[in-house]
Amino acid sequence: PPPGVYFRDYNFFYWADQVNGPTGNKIGAADLDALTYANIPRVIWITDTKFLGGYVGVDALLPIVYQQTSVNTPGGPYSGSTFGIGDFFAEGTLSWHTKQFDFAVGSGVWAPTGDSGPNTTRIGKGFWTFMQTAGATWYIDEDKTWAVSALNRYEFCTEQRDTDLIPGQTYTVEWGVSKTVAKVIDLGAVGYYQQQVNPNEGASWSSRSRVAAVGPEVNLVFPKQMFFVSLRYNYEFMAESRAQGNAITLTLTKRF
Secondary structure (H helix, E strand, C coil), rough: CCCCCEEEEEEEEEEEEEEEECCEEEEEEEEEEEEEEEEEEEEEEEEEEECEEEEEEEEEECEEEEEEEEEEECEEEEEEEEEEECEEEEEEEEECEEECCCEEEEEEEEECCCCCCCCCCCCCCCEEEEEEEEEEEEEEECCCCCCEEEEEEEECCCCCCCCCCCCEEEEEEEEEEEEEEEEEEEEEEEEEEEECCCCEECCCCCCCCCCEEEEEEEEEEECCCCCCCCEEEEEEEEECEEEEEEEEEEEEEECC
């Protein structure tokens, strides 16, 4: 966003009922019932200071997460749930704004502040992650009623403290196409693709996870209150070596 202080609150719901193998097919013997809800408050400060022509910004977030998992495998059933604080994230950003384009890059780190362990419902990941981000939005028409955007992320992980594994590097792209249908309403399609670039080091298996999703989004703007509401749904139509499910995200943003 342009210079200012923003408070953003993400409400993220994810549920899945199947686990897929490396070929993308459901593992028949694994009956899954997984649910995650995360409330993620985030503070964003875009300053008036410029570097290389871009506005310098900082932001940070700390998730509060509830997870519940039940799965039956050949090795026996497992069921558990956890509620607590997740991993802390902070980053620095640079952003540029032209007549028809917005650009941004960022460099951030996830700190393993959440409780972690071999238990699948643990909220924390148990390792440090360094994440590099680059994204852009193109406003196709002069009135900026049509927009196409993409956000790329690349993650490098350190050794997991509970298992001595080093998770593989991960590439993620999120995309969106939107149309302003009224002065305060945008409608569009959104999606994401995530690919584990290399296998986990120290693991007995060599498969790499992959997932893709698509869905609708609606955005509402309340100009007088400087308040923004976004609601999106993502359906994961492809998943390999991981769960395949659905996600709903309600995002509330207030500018001060």
